Amino acid sequence: MPRVPLALGLAGLIPFVWGALTMQSDWLAAEGARVLGPRFIGPYVQLSYGVVILSFMSGVLWGFATRARGAVAASGYVLSVLPALWAFLFVGGGPVSAAIYLIAGFVGILGIDWMFWWRGLAPRWWMRLRLLLTAVVVLSLAPVAL
Helix, strand or coil, X not given: CCHHHHHHHHHCCHHHHHHHHHHHCXXXXXXXXXXXXXXXXXXXXXXXXXHHHHHHHHHHHHHHHCCCCHHHHHHHHHHHHHHHHHHHHHCCCCHHHHHHHHHHHHHHHHHHHHHHHHCXXXXXXXXXXXXXXXXXXXXXXXHHHC
């Protein structure tokens, strides 16, 4: 796996992990709210960032669809917009339901990732990266969903 995508992917986990840590530590939550503001701690940062990342993943998947032709390209384009639509339509209504829908969205993207990977439209290392990142995202969001 190339170092730059791995490093950027891991850096992209910071808001999810930070949010989980600030839910576990009153001191971190207080310091985080003082320094960054209350919007950047706990489930607030996780949920808002989760919507952004689901939308970002739509763009990544769209890029894979551009490498396909015919019916595969058409289905790829349709599938690529699903994460952004999912976030727009379902994430809301309170932190618990938002976290549940984000978890479902991130797990669901793995199926789309796999389809692009299986067809050779995503890099060979793609699924290893996506499985790692998705596991951390789901584990970070789980305390909000429970």
